[in-house]
Amino acid sequence: MPRYALLEHTGAPDDPNGCHYDLLLEDGEHCRTWRLGQIPVAGGAEQEAVPLAPHRLVWLEPRSAAVSGNRGWARGIAHGDYAGALPAAADGPVALEFLDGPLEGRLRLANGRCRLEASPTPTGNGP
Template identity: 65%
Template sequence: MPRYALLRHTGAPDDPSGCHVDLLLEDGDSCRTWRLSTVPQLNEEAQPAVPLPAHRRVWLEPRSAAVSGNRGWAERIHAGSYSGVLPKAADADVTLQFEGDLQGCLNIAAGHCCLSNP
C-alpha cells in the first residue's frame, strides 16, 4: 500500500507563522505534498491545503533533518498507509482512506483538507 506522512516544518522562509505541517502522499518516485496549518483531526472543520512541489520519498521514513536550500527543519510526526486512487491530475479532488497514526477518510477539495469517518 502507498504511504503517507505528516512533517512538522519549522523555519521555512516563506511561512510567516513559523511552523506548518506538510502532508505527503506517496506517488511513484516522489510524494504529492500540501501545506496545512495543523494536523487534520477526525471530524474537525476543513482547513486550507496549499499544494507544494513534490517532496522526496525519503521524508516518508522516520527522520528529523534540515531541509535543503536553508529552508528550515522538518520532522516526521505521523505516518501510515492509504488506500484508494490518487488522481493523475495534480489539481483534482483527492479522497483516500488513511490507516496508521491517523485513521479515516482524507478529503482534499477546493483547496481544503479534512479527515472524516469512513
Template identity: 65%
Template sequence: MPRYALLRHTGAPDDPSGCHFDLLLEDGASCRTWRLADIPILNAAEQDAIPLPAHRLIWLEPRSAAVSGGRGWAERIRAGRYQGSLPSVANEPLEITLMNGDLSGQLKIVQGRCRLSKP
C-alpha cells in the same frame, strides 16, 4: 498499500507563522505534498491545503533533518499507509482512506480545502 507522512516544518522563510505541516502521499517515485496549518483531526473543521512541489520519498521514513536550501527544519511526526488512488491531475479532488498508522479516516482535498472524517 502506498504510504503517507505528516511532517512538522519549522523555520521556513515563506511561512510567517513559523510552523506548518506538510502532508505527503506516496505517488510512485515521489510524494504529492500539501501545506496544512494544523494536524488533521477526525471530524474537525476543514482547513486550507496548499499544494507544494513533490517531495522525495526519503521523507516518508522516520527522520528529522534540515530542509535543503536553508528552508528550515522538518520532522516526521505521523505516518502510515493509505488506500485509494490519487487523481491523475494534481488539482482534481482527492479522496483516500488513511489507515494502518497514526491518522485514520477518510481524507478529502477539494478546491484547496482538506478534511479528515469517518470512512
C-alpha cells in the same frame, strides 16, 4: 500499499506562523504534498491545503532533518499506509482512507481545502 507522512516544518522563510505541517502522499517516484496549518483530526474543522512541489520519498520514513535550500527543519510526526488512488491530474480532488498510523479516517482534498472525516464504525450486526 502506498504510504503517507505528516511532517512538522519549522523555520520556513515563507511561513509567517513559523510552523506548519506538510502532508505527503506517495505517488510513484515522489510524494504529492500539501501545506496544512494544523494537524488534521478526524471530524475536525476543514482547513486550507496549499499544494507544494513534489517531495522526495525519503520523507516517508521517520526522520528529522534540515530542509534543503536553508528552508528550515522538518520532523516526521505521523507515518502509515493509505488506500485509494490519486487522480491523474495533480490538482484533481483526492479521496482516500488512512489505514494505520496516527492519522485515522477518510481524507478529502479539493479546491485548496482539506478535511479528515471519521471512518464509519461497524454496526455490530454481523453473524
